[in-house]
Amino acid sequence: MNWFIKGIKKGIKTEKFPQQSPEDVSIWSTKIVKNQGGTVECPTKSIEEEKWNPSRCIFCGRCYPQYSPSNDIGIFEIKQNNKLFKRSFYLYPIDIGTCGGCNFELKLLTSPQYDMSRFGIFFTNTPRHADALLVMGVITERMKEVLERAYDAMPNPKLVIALGTCAISGGLIGNNPEIKPDVIIYGCPPNPYTILKALIKAKGE
Ligand code: SF4
C-alpha cells in the first residue's frame, strides 16, 4: 500500500507520553517490588535483605513470583541536571562494550513513536558539539582512552549519563567504567520511556 495513504489512515503515531501514561510498557524493565515471601536466587545479588538494588539488576525474572515488575518506569536518578540545555540537548552516545541491547532501545527514541526531537533532544556525532556523554556497556581495555578523550573534548558545561546496568555497575561481568554519572538510567536494557523521561529531566524540565 502507498505509505503516504497508510500514514493518513493511521493518523499520528507519536506517543502522547509524557502528557499521558504509556500504554505498552515492557514490564521486565520496570521497578521490581516484593510480592510474597520465599528464597530468591538472584544471579547479581540485586536483592539483599529484601531490598531491590536497581544498579545490578539484569531484569532476568528469576526472582518471580517472590518479586515482580510493577510497571513503574521511573527508574532513574538525576544527581545533576542543567537548565541551560532546556532548548536543545545534544547527546554523544558511546558504546564501550555493550551487547547491543542498550543501543537498540536508545535508537528507538528517534523513531516516530517516541520522537525525542519534539523535546529538543538530538544525537551528535562529535563530542565537541555534545552537552552530554551517554555511556553504554562494560568498560573494555581499548575503550578506556577513547572514553576519556571523548569526555575531554566536550565543552563545558557537560553531563555524563550512565545508560543500563553494564555502565552503572558492570552487571554480570562486574567491570564498570570509572565514571561519575550525573544521570543514572537503570535497566537491562532500559525502557525507551524511562530513557526519554530521564533525558527530559536531565535538560532541566
Ligand atoms: S530480575 Fe534477576 S537480577 Fe533482577 S532482582 Fe530479579 S533475579 Fe535479580
Ligand code: SF4
Ligand atoms: S545493560 Fe543489558 S542490554 Fe545494556 S549492554 Fe548491558 S547487557 Fe546489554
